[in-house]
Amino acid sequence: MVKYIFVTGGVLSSVGKGILTSSIGKMLQARGLKPTVVKIDPYVNIDAGTMNPYMHGEVFVTDDGGETDLDLGWYERFLDLSLKQENNLTTGTIYRSVIEKERHGDFLGRCVQIVPHVTNEIKNRIKNAGKAVNADIVLTEVGGTVGDIEGLPFLEAIRQMRVEEGYENTLYVHVALVPVLDVTGEMKTKPLQHSVNELRRIGIQPDTIVARSPQMIDAEALRKIALFGTIPESSVFCSYNAETVYQVPLILDKQGMGDFICQRLSLKCDVKDFVAWQTFVDGMIHPEHEVRIALVGKYAGLSDSYVSMTEALRHGGAACKTKVCIAYLEAEKFEREPECLKDLANFDGVFVPYGFGPRGTEGKIAAAKYARENDIPFLGICYGFQLAVIEFARNVCGLTDANSTEINPDTPYPVIDLMPEQRGIETKGATMRLGVHKVVLQKGSLAHKLFGEDICERHRHRFEVNLDYIDALKNKGLCFTGKSSDGRRMETLELPDKYFYFASQFHGEFKSRPGRPSPEYFGFIQACVNKKLGLPKV
Numbered sequence: 001m002v003k004y005i006f007v008t009g010g011v012l013s014s015v016g017k018g019i020l021t022s023s024i025g026k027m028l029q030a031r032g033l034k035p036t037v038v039k040i041d042p043y044v045n046i047d048a049g050t051m052n053p054y055m056h057g058e059v060f061v062t063d064d065g066g067e068t069d070l071d072l073g074w075y076e077r078f079l080d081l082s083l084k085q086e087n088n089l090t091t092g093t094i095y096r097s098v099i100e101k102e103r104h105g106d107f108l109g110r111c112v113q114i115v116p117h118v119t120n121e122i123k124n125r126i127k128n129a130g131k132a133v134n135a136d137i138v139l140t141e142v143g144g145t146v147g148d149i150e151g152l153p154f155l156e157a158i159r160q161m162r163v164e165e166g167y168e169n170t171l172y173v174h175v176a177l178v179p180v181l182d183v184t185g186e187m188k189t190k191p192l193q194h195s196v197n198e199l200r201r202i203g204i205q206p207d208t209i210v211a212r213s214p215q216m217i218d219a220e221a222l223r224k225i226a227l228f229g230t231i232p233e234s235s236v237f238c239s240y241n242a243e244t245v246y247q248v249p250l251i252l253d254k255q256g257m258g259d260f261i262c263q264r265l266s267l268k269c270d271v272k273d274f275v276a277w278q279t280f281v282d283g284m285i286h287p288e289h290e291v292r293i294a295l296v297g298k299y300a301g302l303s304d305s306y307v308s309m310t311e312a313l314r315h316g317g318a319a320c321k322t323k324v325c326i327a328y329l330e331a332e333k334f335e336r337e338p339e340c341l342k343d344l345a346n347f348d349g350v351f352v353p354y355g356f357g358p359r360g361t362e363g364k365i366a367a368a369k370y371a372r373e374n375d376i377p378f379l380g381i382c383y384g385f386q387l388a389v390i391e392f393a394r395n396v397c398g399l400t401d402a403n404s405t406e407i408n409p410d411t412p413y414p415v416i417d418l419m420p421e422q423r424g425i426e427t428k429g430a431t432m433r434l435g436v437h438k439v440v441l442q443k444g445s446l447a448h449k450l451f452g453e454d455i456c457e458r459h460r461h462r463f464e465v466n467l468d469y470i471d472a473l474k475n476k477g478l479c480f481t482g483k484s485s486d487g488r489r490m491e492t493l494e495l496p497d498k499y500f501y502f503a504s505q506f507h508g509e510f511k512s513r514p515g516r517p518s519p520e521y522f523g524f525i526q527a528c529v530n531k532k533l534g535l536p537k538v
């Protein structure tokens with residue numbers, strides 16, 4: 001019998017539901033159980049792909065090319081899973097399939113309604129996610145905040161699942177903010193109480209409540225949460241601020257949450273193994289070195305825009321006992337004030353992330369140039385890769401005003417151009433080159449040294465290196481060392497005479513895991529440390 005755990009959030013969004021859901025999964029996994037995860041995003045978009053990162057943070061890309069909510073990234077990192085597009089439900093996906101069924105005639109003669117047709121679609125998709133991978137437990141995180149209009153059909157669906165799947169097979173976890181007042185230092189549980197009331201109004205009584213607070217809740221807060229949440233004190237847990245989010249499963253397990261869930265759902269588990277996880281966490285919180293990385297981006301104002309990249313840099317750091325301090329720098333600043341470029345000398349590495357459109361590109365190109373000329377370790381990902389090509393074409397090959405046609409359609413030297421199969425595509429949703437594609441690596445190259453054998457990495461792009469310029473770039477020393485299977489797509493570049501200058505068209509960060517960092521990120525951080533320590537290049 002499959003068990004279902006539902007996570008709801010109260011008081012405000014970004015309360016840490018994604019980390020909590022991932023942590024619950026980790027506690028179950030440590031006990032030898034097999035969880036899978038579904039994220040519900042009540043917005044109307046079919047997927048996150050068409051949204052600006054400033055709306056909901058980065059777009060996470062799955063192996064199968066799904067452009068999903070960033071929480072799927074947390075589930076994958078915590079649970080080392082490879083999830084699918086189907087693991088992310090939005091109002092758009094649900095309604096689209098209900099409407100398609102209606103047009104097909106599946107509901108002939110009936111009036112199609114939110115209850116039962118939309119709620120049935122939601123329940124089926126949650127159940128199918130479990131069946132697809134033969135999971136013991138399906139964790140479902142309901143995005144947004146309890147009380148949002150958009151969330152109601154989803155909450156109704158999970159309410160019904162209690163009745164249909166049985167009390168012993170379903171568990172409701174509610175997490176809400178417990179703020180501490182600056183002035184008095186008092187912990188305030190009233191907002192949490194109200195959010196529990198709101199949940200009850202919908203017909204859901206939580207089985208366990210997690211207080212999200214800056215520090216461990218005190219006895220009085222615990223008493224109130226239990227009393228007004230109508231649950232025993234032993235079912236209240238606290239997710240307080242930690243040095244790294246990877247500590248959260250350990251923190252909650254220590255409070256007994258893992259055992260509580262297993263008992264409540266009659267899950268058989270005799271083992272509990274956090275050894276590998278603890279080792280990784282220890283590496284993170286007891287570093288021996290420290291490096292400072294300049295991330296030169298377009299969405300620098302919201303670090304969630306670069307969350308997978310940030311985590312991949314940290315995974316790389318943990319693997320060489322290095323604390324990675326990231327400065328999120330607005331690329332446009334280097335355009336307005338070029339004299340600021342020399343500040344990059346204070347960093348151990350320069351990182352140019354993904355991006356779209358012209359804004360900030362000249363600043364990123366200038367940063368890539370500064371890193372190359374001053375031999376600061378450099379890593380470029382996707383747009384970062386393309387902009388490094390443009391920089392090299394302009395400043396080394398002498399192709400003045402070389403550019404990407406994404407930035408300047410009239411450039412005299414379109415060194416980056418639209419992929420042929422992208423020509424004529426007018427619609428924007430899910431039309432990029434997405435998901436995993438094979439990359440063949442040149443023996444003896446840095447890419448080969450880092451990654452080993454040929455690889456499958458995730459992609460999300462419309463533009464690529466224009467084959468007409470390969471010879472010109474190669475002749476001046478730019479090496480394309482990773483290519484698509486047919487050899488027609490440039491996937492990695494490197495400058496062998498530099499300490500570390502590497503970039504990839506693919507996104508290694510999406511497959512980076514705690515304890516198993518993406519090789520390009522690991523190689524970059526290790527190079528930053530080694531160079532800082534004055535060690536010769538490896």
Ligand code: GLN
Nearest residue numbers: 354355382383461462463
């Ligand atoms: N804008 C570039 C493209 O579409 C790069 C995309 C990215 O960085 N993900 O090819």
